[in-house]
Amino acid sequence: MKLLNQTLRYISIATLIIISIWAFIFYFIILREIKNSIDEGLDNYKRQIIYNFQKKSGIETKTSFDEGFYTVEPISKHSAFSIRDTYTDTLLMMQDADDTSPEPEPVRMLTTSFEMDGSYYQMRIINSMVEEDDLVKAMFWYFVWLYLILIAGIIFTNNYALQRLWRPFYRLIQQLTNYNILKSDSFPEVKTRTTEFRDLQNAVRTLLAHNAETFEKQKQFISHASHELQTPLAIAINKLELLLEDENLSNKQTGHIADTIRTIERLSTVNKSLLLLSKIENKQFFDNRPVCINDIILQSVEEFEEFAAYKNVKISIVASDKLMVVMDESLARILVSNLLRNAIFHNIAGGKVFIEIKPDSLSFKNNGLRQALDSQRVFEAFYKDAANTSSTGLGLAILKSVCHLYRFNVNYRFEEELHVFEINF
Amino acid sequence: MKKIILFAMFASSVSFSGIFAQEISQRNVPSVILNKFQQEYPKALDIDWKKEADLYKVDFEIGSRRTDHDVWYNNEGKVVKHKKEIAKRDLPAAVLAKIKADFSGYRISDIKQITEAGKSIYTLELNKLTKEWKMTFDSTGNILDQIAD
Structure with a gap:
């Protein structure tokens, strides 16, 4: 697996986790904001309604939400004082524009009580709420899209930026693969401003220079050794041939000397071949x-x-x-x-x-x-x-x-x- | 040990003051009182509610000059006390005349009108160089209280 893809894998997992946690938190933040905003609206309705009652100085009892968004009914003084302004989530049968028949819709309801002309009343005001499952669904898809866009962005960045950054590295690897101590005249070289790749390149070049030097020395050594061996071998053969001419030698001795000459000649041939080989490799021909x-x-x-x-x-x-x-x-x-x-x-x-x-x-x-x-x-x-x-x-x-x-x-x-x-x- | 005693004193002082005035959230104010307040002062800002024994005290500001008001409601929802900042020119002429006669050359500041059971009294501070008085007058210009500050 390429380094690029591995980074991508870690980033996408991290992003998924972060986005999931964030989506969860974000959902509750949004829900709270919506409720706060609706509650503020309900509070304003309440003030307006009571204000209107006071202006008309007459209250019509309304016990259901059939024709409006509030109910008002008289209660005892004692129960009126026991009521605090409370906002609750509840369900109410309603028919929305997109519904074919009335169905329970989530609403936010404010319960309050007030005094007018010595009588006490309880009032309930409603406002429709965003449906939580709709909110969840919508937000889920928004976050899926966010995730996909982020991942696409990361892939794009990876391909265009990271691949650019890593290019010198791959070039260096490629040159190293193709490098041959016999054939290559120059060491791998890439142009880069990245410190790590420069260091790598320097390390590689030092290593190769050292190898090339050793290789060169070895070739020279073989060449010198074969060359130096050539003369003593020739002298040895020469002396043995002179010895053969001695008439005092027995047949057996002559045979041994002839064998020795042949052996030394073969040694000389091997030596010549080695010399030739090293000359060829050193491009002397x-x-x-x-x-x-x-x-x-x-x-x-x-x-x-x-x-x-x-x-x-x-x-x-x-x-x-x-x-x-x-x-x-x-x-x-x-x-x-x-x-x-x-x-x-x-x-x-x-x-x-x-x-x-x-x-x-x-x-x-x-x-x-x-x-x-x-x-x-x-x-x-x-x-x-x-x-x-x-x-x-x-x-x-x-x-x-x-x-x-x-x-x-x-x-x-x-x-x-x-x-x-x-x-x- | 000292620390513990100090802490205990501090804790008890907090709880004592708590008996007399306890900050409460608007959610805990009876709706009848809250609605009455909201209808009387629809433009109130910086509203803080406190519970003082049987009374609900609301502290708020009104208008662009942020005039400070304190209103006390009893548990039946009736206003029992109203304290508000007023300007010098809103003082009754009797009070102004009294100050002019007895405290010539004093600068008047921090004037408050306190209305309780249909009667108003006025508190203010009088300054002249290093002298400083905390005064309380009734609406006819009688000095009810005078404390050197």
Whole structure:
């Protein structure tokens, strides 16, 4: 649930409670005001009626409200003095304009008594009252409307004001989601005057800057380490080769030394690959120009001819069109040779390699293990068949790295007993 | 302890004065008396009712000059006493003459006419520098009471 909606939920509940309580109080206030006002009116009627009686000096007894709004009847002096002006709510059969037949209507009634010419009279005066259930009904709907309007107002405010206020936050989140330490050149940045969001942005930027720095240092370390290893390895191989030329060595010793040289050579290959990988990631090859992949493939196939013959693998090329890609030429060579080496290296005796060149894609299909590889991990560095010790496990990682650099899409699938590597340019 | 005694004294003084004059709401005034009052003084303002023993006393003001009136009704609804503020020129000539003769140079203030059982008496204050008298006259100019204030 979004923060905005959560606020809205709390506000609407609070508003509902406040309005309900207020409606309840308001009802009684209004009712009291109405009664006060009616009572004042009744008091004025009373004064007027008595005044008129005194002017006419004659009183007609009236015992029912049939033709007027008051009754007057003589009473004893004793009961006259026991009466205080009282206002009461009562019901009276009346026929309103909107009624078809007389029905009990609420009225406010003033009971009083007065003296005239030595006689005492009781008088009752009525005034119609607002019907309480009508009042409740009307007020209920007024408050329902008030509530709805308030909620609509709050939703409006939420959508237009709060959403505006929170916009920098969502922008920042979005930028953070899209942030990639390899690809992104700049840190997430939003323009805002809100202190909290500024703080958040600063915290995020500090964190990212720190990460980027660490990442950069790590890359440099790998690059330096591989570079520094290269020379001692070459020297070691060199010295061992000199040692091999010594005629005093026994056959067994020669064999051991040859094995050591091969091991060190493999170490050197791994090291070179790591160096290459780090160079690619550091964009040290970035001399981009249109490159014809077809030519590079032909050259590469020629280079690997001997190796393929040795492994007894047949290579066939199907080129439907000329494939031109804008990229660094040496990287294109690395790309193709890694694919080809991979296809031959992991092939079976008498197996085949099919190279398919299309205007916007390149695919290598080869025989090999009769089961699919883990497509999620096949491009990871050092992911390799445990039984195969002579592979560096870096070839496909380099491939992935090159594709990543140029945002090419590379994928692996196992199709009709063939391992398929496809690059979409 | 002192506090309690003080409080008790205060409470008793309140209740004593309560016996003589108790503020009551208009709702508790018998309708006969209320209607009589309302007919006699339809323009009365600032009405306060008090009950003094068997009498109902109403204190009110009339007119734009807010002349103060006190009217006492007995429990039969008859006016037994009426006290009202009056102007100097409304004093009976006999009273004015008496003041002129005996209290020359005095300033007259706070004049009230008190009518009871058909007879009126007049109370007023006389001031001259530091001298101050509270006087009561009858309508023929006789001094009924004279108190130094």
